[in-house]
């Protein structure tokens with residue numbers, strides 16, 4: 104029986120709608136205009152960057168402030184709110200006493216679950232206009248060539264599909280070997296061999312995914328002819344080389360980014376922000392570990408000069424250390440256990456001492472340990488469990504063991520899409536160096552790499 108208390112609501116008819124409203128266009132304007140006409144009072148929810156990232160919208164151009172201003176400027180919204188989490192629509196409808204929920208017809212059916220709270224209306228989407236089109240019209244498609252058709256290349260190729268505004272045109276491999284064939288067939292993408300200069304001439308940017316030893320050279324040659332470069336880690340093996348590459352990129356006015364995937368993940372960014380926010384007090388120690396029992400025949404397990412635990416995985420472990428404690432360490436100690444047969448370091452511990460803090464990087468290739476990141480502070484600590492370098496969650500813990508703040512963040516696919524997105528965004532909008540991994544941080548990594556190689560060679 105329907106209770107007599109379910110009576111008709113008095114007052115103005117309230118309508119609510121949500122969107123990113125990036126690069127505000129006629130489709131958005133018409134949606135808001137028609138939404139307003141459905142009632143007396145229109146509430147517009149504008150999404151935060153963080154929420155958009157979580158739902159897979161990676162390349163929003165305008166800041167939330169601009170997006171809100173643009174909605175406001177239409178004059179249709181009586182109230183503007185911010186949408187930052189899943190499930191918020193249900194809360195808002197009840198909180199604001201909403202009568203009608205409106206969304207464009209591209210969402211047809213998707214929000215039917217809201218019908219138990221209010222009326223749900225899908226308005227016909229304005230044809231032939233979208234933020235993606237405006238974005239792509241504003242900035243031309245950036246073509247990328249992949250250097251090296253090894254294991255990472257196909258994964259990178261697949262991830263690039265999720266970033267709009269870019270297209271992988273071809274790959275380069277010095278010889279027509281088996282990896283080149285596998286890549287060509289799997290990705291349906293041409294592979295050029297032999298002439299690197301010719302390959303470079305056809306693309307705007309390159310992603311260097313060749314063996315470690317060749318990163319510097321391929322990167323330098325690409326920068327020299329004015330190509331943007333996203334280079335796999337480690338980009339260089341000495342401070343001099345690393346500095347030279349960043350200077351060259353600046354001189355040529357192109358973007359150079361070191362491809363340490365973790366640096367660009369929303370979850371890792373959140374972890375850094377939480378650590379810096381003071382909730383764990385002053386940061387006193389950062390311990391980061393990455394170990395892998397890789398195929399004994401693989402390059403990282405056999406290349407005595409450019410493979411081994413530290414050169415393969417050290418970029419990951421140094422990243423949170425430099426991000427959280429900075430670059431002014433005053434002492435460094437490097438210890439390795441060498442594999443006598445292959446000549447690689449199978450286990451390396453790097454200890455850094457700062458004025459009032461310390462850090463440890465533990466890497467293993469053929470030695471297994473707990474792969475975790477622990478950031479210790481004066482009020483609590485952050486624990487990110489393996490695989491923390493593909494950050495999707497972490498905990499903040501305190502003296503009171505019952506009190507745990509758990510953070511979850513979106514992590515999609517292999518995680519390469521976030522660095523590709525940052526790369527494309529930099530090329531299109533701002534140029535220069537990303538704050539997510541600065542040239543100074545990248546050069547400091549090369550410094551530790553250089554010291555490691557000196558220590559190892561002794």
Ligand code: C2G
Pocket residue numbers: 121122123124125130131134150186205206207208209210226227228229230231232233234
């Ligand atoms: N829209 C439209 N016509 C277009 C483009 C967009 O009617 N040519 C509508 C969309 O259907 C949506 C609104 O404009 O209702 C905002 O679109 P976006 O900014 O793309 O936001 P969207 O990702 O659809 O966010 O919580 C977020 C919302 O659920 C939807």
